[in-house]
Amino acid sequence: MGLLLRKLRLRLQLSRAKHRSLAGHSRLARKVASWVPRYEYDEAVFFRVDGAPEEVAALRRRAFMQLSSIHAERFKKSAALTEEAAQGLSDLQFTSRYRVPFQFSGLVRRHFKPGAVAVSSSGVCIVDLDGNRLYDLTGSYGVNVFGYDFYKECIARGSERVRDLGPVLGAYHPLTVCNVRRLLQISAMQEVSFHMSGTEAVMQAVRLARYHTGRSHVVRFCGAYHGWWGDVQPGVGNPQPARDTYTLNDMSGAALRVLRGRRDIACVLVNPLQALHPNRGAPGDSTLLGGRRAHFDRDAYTEWLQRLREVCTARGIVLIFDEVFVGFRLAPGGAQEYFGVRADLVTYGKTVAGGLPVGVLCGQSRFMRRFREDRPADICFARGTFNCHPYVMGAMHEFLLRLTSEPIAGLYQGLDAAWNARARSLNDRLAAEALPVRVANLCTIWTIDYVGVSRYNWMFQYYLRAAGIALSWVGTGRLIFSLNYSDQDFAEVAARILAAAREMQRDGWWWSEPRLTNQSIRRRVLGEMLQARWTSLIGSMSSPRSR
Numbered sequence: 347m348g349l350l351l352r353k354l355r356l357r358l359q360l361s362r363a364k365h366r367s368l369a370g371h372s373r374l375a376r377k378v379a380s381w382v383p384r385y386e387y388d389e390a391v392f393f394r395v396d397g398a399p400e401e402v403a404a405l406r407r408r409a410f411m412q413l414s415s416i417h418a419e420r421f422k423k424s425a426a427l428t429e430e431a432a433q434g435l436s437d438l439q440f441t442s443r444y445r446v447p448f449q450f451s452g453l454v455r456r457h458f459k460p461g462a463v464a465v466s467s468s469g470v471c472i473v474d475l476d477g478n479r480l481y482d483l484t485g486s487y488g489v490n491v492f493g494y495d496f497y498k499e500c501i502a503r504g505s506e507r508v509r510d511l512g513p514v515l516g517a518y519h520p521l522t523v524c525n526v527r528r529l530l531q532i533s534a535m536q537e538v539s540f541h542m543s544g545t546e547a548v549m550q551a552v553r554l555a556r557y558h559t560g561r562s563h564v565v566r567f568c569g570a571y572h573g574w575w576g577d578v579q580p581g582v583g584n585p586q587p588a589r590d591t592y593t594l595n596d597m598s599g600a601a602l603r604v605l606r607g608r609r610d611i612a613c614v615l616v617n618p619l620q621a622l623h624p625n626r627g628a629p630g631d632s633t634l635l636g637g638r639r640a641h642f643d644r645d646a647y648t649e650w651l652q653r654l655r656e657v658c659t660a661r662g663i664v665l666i667f668d669e670v671f672v673g674f675r676l677a678p679g680g681a682q683e684y685f686g687v688r689a690d691l692v693t694y695g696k697t698v699a700g701g702l703p704v705g706v707l708c709g710q711s712r713f714m715r716r717f718r719e720d721r722p723a724d725i726c727f728a729r730g731t732f733n734c735h736p737y738v739m740g741a742m743h744e745f746l747l748r749l750t751s752e753p754i755a756g757l758y759q760g761l762d763a764a765w766n767a768r769a770r771s772l773n774d775r776l777a778a779e780a781l782p783v784r785v786a787n788l789c790t791i792w793t794i795d796y797v798g799v800s801r802y803n804w805m806f807q808y809y810l811r812a813a814g815i816a817l818s819w820v821g822t823g824r825l826i827f828s829l830n831y832s833d834q835d836f837a838e839v840a841a842r843i844l845a846a847a848r849e850m851q852r853d854g855w856w857w858s859e860p861r862l863t864n865q866s867i868r869r870r871v872l873g874e875m876l877q878a879r880w881t882s883l884i885g886s887m888s889s890p891r892s893r
């Protein structure tokens with residue numbers, strides 16, 4: 347009876363520690379996702395799905411066609427090659443489908459062919475196949491922390507250093523030893539392992555945590571991305587449910603109670619990027635239903651990490667900081683240094699190999715060991731053909747050398763203050779012109795919030811691209827600046843963002859009537875889905891095959 351009661355209490359505790367959104371309930375989220383029917387707005391509805399009067403719809407239609415012509419002209423060659431590539435490149439097919447909410451996607455894809463071919467980079471810009479010089483806010487998925495010229499140097503100098511050895515694997519290039527030494531200093535850890543991607547570094551961290559604790563479960567926080575491996579992606583996107591993962595409410599006492607109460611938790615994964623939008627997935631324009639809200643509170647997040655640290659220490663749970671994204675972007679010592687909290691294991695990736703692919707895991711020896719002195723057959727296996735590739739080690743060496751010397755070290759001086767001031771000044775200007783756009787930032791990682799109520803916020807990405815700003819496929823959800831953006835570069839980007847917002851305003855996309863709320867938008871979309879589902883059900887029942 348006592349055991350039953352304890353089980354019940356733990357179950358209840360777990361339920362209370364889930365975020366109330368769908369993302370907080372992975373299994374349900376997968377079920378709902380598999381249920382959502384595809385339907386699209388036809389042209390008559392597309393421009394006035396928010397109930398706009400005909401003259402506003404006409405204004406939007408005209409602007410849509412004009413903007414489409416501008417894109418077609420400006421990105422002609424790049425778009426043509428992208429389209430050809432997409433026929434055989436699954437990734438491109440996927441990303442081009444998910445740039446805008448699916449109800450709008452068909453018409454948008456017919457009129458806006460994204461160009462995804464670039465030929466050169468310098469300063470803070472990239473040049474596409476058509477010769478357009480675009481301010482880069484893609485950040486190359488976060489790899490580009492110091493500017494592309496920096497990485498070109500790392501790769502070139504690093505390649506020279508390892509040229510004599512070439513692609514020999516198994517034997518280590520001597521630079522590997524230097525890299526291990528430097529990484530241990532930076533992370534304040536005792537051992538390192540090298541992997542080919544951030545995903546693999548996280549996989550290894552979790553595997554080791556399970557091995558050393560003898561426990562089964564991984565805790566991740568709602569919305570956090572840790573790569574695309576199954577156990578850390580229990581919800582939508584993974585065809586198989588993850589059985590041994592708890593997805594908990596970020597920054598909540600209820601989550602701490604679960605950590606205190608259960609005996610099956612091996613590790614807690616923290617992606618400090620979530621500080622910008624706790625409990626929400628990476629913001630992208632394809633999921634933009636109405637507004638978006640982000641806000642970074644450094645003190646609150648620091649306190650949260652301290653509390654997590656305490657509980658993990660008390661309960662023997664391995665605390666893993668997944669710094670694949672934020673490592674080296676916030677401070678030379680990463681999020682551990684920035685927030686002043688130490689983890690047991692830390693993952694790095696993206697930028698740390700000076701522009702080449704990598705994943706790194708650093709940790710205390712007691713968690714990194716893959717064997718036991720007393721039980722020789724009980725090992726924790728991890729390999730990877732390319733794990734210490736000499737060219738990767740060469741470029742990483744250059745990266746780590748430069749990190750603590752000028753001019754790179756100087757880029758970290760007053761970093762937060764500078765980027766917060768830039769964000770504030772842009773927001774002031776947007777507010778002064780009553781434009782319904784704001785930015786929120788975690789240092790150089792920015793996201794665009796929409797303060798008005800609109801079905802068309804996703805259109806903003808096309809105005810920004812026409813204004814010469816390169817965005818990744820998630821559009822205005824994530825803007826990544828490199829640290830080498832000068833005041834002048836930033837002023838130019840800010841001017842372009844303002845100009846694009848003015849045009850979008852002028853073209854009627856942000857027309858709104860008072861009755862429209864973000865909630866009413868969601869209700870309407872739910873109603874549309876139910877109707878589409880019903881229609882397809884009736885259709886399938888009356889088709890000859892089902893009779």
Ligand SMILES: Cc1ncc(COP(=O)(O)O)c(C=O)c1O
Nearest residue numbers: 543544545571572573617670671
């Ligand atoms: C926090 C975090 N962890 C892991 C990964 C996965 O890294 P990779 O794409 O190199 O596999 C990412 C990638 O964006 C990430 O942001």
